[in-house]
Amino acid sequence: MARIRLFIDHPLGTGQPVPLDAAQAHYLGGVMRLSPGAVIEVFNGRDGAWSARIASAGKRGGSLDVLEQTAPQRNPPDLWLVFAPIKKARTDFIVEKAAEMGAARILPVQTEFTNSERIRQDRLQAHAVEAAEQCGGTFVPAIADLAPLPRLLDGWDASRRILWADEAMAGPADTLAGLPRGPWAILIGPEGGFSDAERARLRALPFVNRISLGPRILRADTAAVAALALWQAALGDW
Amino acid sequence: MARIRLFIDHPLGTGQPVPLDAAQAHYLGGVMRLSPGAVIEVFNGRDGAWSARIASAGKRGGSLDVLEQTAPQRNPPDLWLVFAPIKKARTDFIVEKAAEMGAARILPVQTEFTNSERIRQDRLQAHAVEAAEQCGGTFVPAIADLAPLPRLLDGWDASRRILWADEAMAGPADTLAGLPRGPWAILIGPEGGFSDAERARLRALPFVNRISLGPRILRADTAAVAALALWQAALGDW
Structure with missing residues (x-):
């Protein structure tokens, strides 16, 4: 329940580096108090959910390393x-x-x-x-x-x-x-x-x-x- | 749609005078800017809805005169x-x-x-x-x-x-x-x-x-x- 999840508008795949904008980096580092190395869950609305490790999170942005898919993409009915x-x-x-x-x-x-x-x-x-x-x-x-x-x-x-x-x-x-x-x-x-x-x-x-x-x-x-x-x-x- | 409605925990019936507490009187006179003579709708949770005329509405309370029933009591399912x-x-x-x-x-x-x-x-x-x-x-x-x-x-x-x-x-x-x-x-x-x-x-x-x-x-x-x-x-x- 306490898993931290972040929507990222970026392609996701194992080994994929993903940039964080300043707001996302502040949320992870400043609000949620996570340090580099911490693992969160990310999704982009198309490729399911993925685990990702924080590589850096500073004032002007940061980056994640995507690890592996944790849930398939599931779309709602039309x-x-x-x-x-x-x-x-x-x-x-x-x-x-x-x-x-x-x-x-x-x-x-x-x-x-x-x-x-x-x-x-x-x-x-x-x-x-x-x-x-x-x-x-x-x-x-x-x-x-x-x-x-x-x-x-x-x-x-x-x-x-x-x-x-x-x-x-x-x-x-x-x-x-x-x-x-x-x-x-x-x-x-x-x-x-x-x-x-x-x-x-x-x-x-x-x-x-x-x-x-x-x-x-x-x-x-x-x-x-x-x-x-x-x-x-x-x-x-x- | 703009009809002003007030819940009053008091018996309701034609000709019945109903006291207003300070909060109710302030709501009608101070917030809704109604003067004595204005007609609102009241209900008590038991006797349906009634029209009522404001007799007085001041700082320490006021009173209504109940006019007639406007809707029957309708209770929800159990x-x-x-x-x-x-x-x-x-x-x-x-x-x-x-x-x-x-x-x-x-x-x-x-x-x-x-x-x-x-x-x-x-x-x-x-x-x-x-x-x-x-x-x-x-x-x-x-x-x-x-x-x-x-x-x-x-x-x-x-x-x-x-x-x-x-x-x-x-x-x-x-x-x-x-x-x-x-x-x-x-x-x-x-x-x-x-x-x-x-x-x-x-x-x-x-x-x-x-x-x-x-x-x-x-x-x-x-x-x-x-x-x-x-x-x-x-x-x-x-």
């Missing part, structure tokens, strides 16, 4: 999470949870009732990296830039179905058990829900299925985690 | 959440999410690998109240005091089944679809999992079912929300 960004802490939370629970790609989307005009894509990507480091993963979901919902839907590949957790649902919900496997995206609205125009468009799309998340109103971050769990259990790799 | 407290922010989060998602009772439990020796029960209860206020609920789950797991299991009523989200599961998981309805408790371990002795005891209990939450290691707060979602969808009121 599930995207499309969500409207909310307050900072809750947006961070959604990204962390989506990375933990096995989303392959995370797409912040701007809706009519979205509060945020922009996001810090780099900060959210760093959260996804940290979640993978903490949780023993070998995959890091990519965070897309904020895009308007109409543009996202204009360019949507109809072979990827959308699971819409619809707060204001009238009529019966789809049940996950009967839905086909394959590429999916979960769509979570902002706190104020979707506008009438957005709802009409979503309802008319043949690749959209609506599900209910129960009789209580859920915050957007709760709805995201709940929908991820239901999808993973019914159609994913749980 | 589901408890038993969890090992973790870091403060994540424990707060578990309580908030459990209240939103419809847990009837929340029981912090001390396990061999639990970091916390004590909890602030009053602070956690306030979080549950706030979650119900925010999410339009009429029910507030009670937060129990921290209890050691062995004592909790010694006094356990065997008619309440336990759904154990077992990180270190060997062998096949139970599937939720086949499990009976009725009183349940979800059990979530601490970050380090359960000890061998705890695991042996849990496995031997005839009212415990184990489920898997997938191949990735989840943080305890993520596991709690995921298990709540799966239980609600399969056996609850979603």
